[in-house]
Amino acid sequence: MTFTSGEYRGYDTDRSVVLFSMIDGYKEVPCAISADAMDFLDGAKRTSPAQREQQFLRLRTSIEQRAERKFAAAELEGNPAGIILRSIDFR
Template sequence: MAFTSGSFHRYDEDRSVVLFSMIHGHTEVPCAISSDAMDFLDGAKRTSPAQREQQFMRLRASIETRAERKFENAEMEGKPAGIILRSIDFR
């Protein structure tokens, strides 16, 4: 079953993560990526909250590839279970 793009939800400034989803079959899988991870991927330092959605969209292919790998390896976290990407996931 394919793991495909879902939706960009929002930047959660309190948690410093971008919330998004991926789709597996007919199931939406909640996902998050830390702002540190996106800055690491982008070679940036402290991107402003207003620019997080644009940054996510620019990096989306790399982010989703890593999310898919974590999903395939059953590296789900939290309740409800989802994918959480951190800068260490891109090193």
């Protein structure tokens, strides 16, 4: 099965993460990336919450490639199990 793009779910201001999903065959895998990780990738500082969706879409390829690597390495967290990307994942 291939790991493919899912949906952009939105920005969670309480947790400072962008929520999105990936698809493993027919199963949706919940994913999140921290605001700090996206700013690190983008070379930005403190992107406003209103700009997070645009930032995610611009960085989507890099974000999804890293999510796929973590999935392949079975680095899942939480319940239900999903992928959480932090700035350390991009260093």
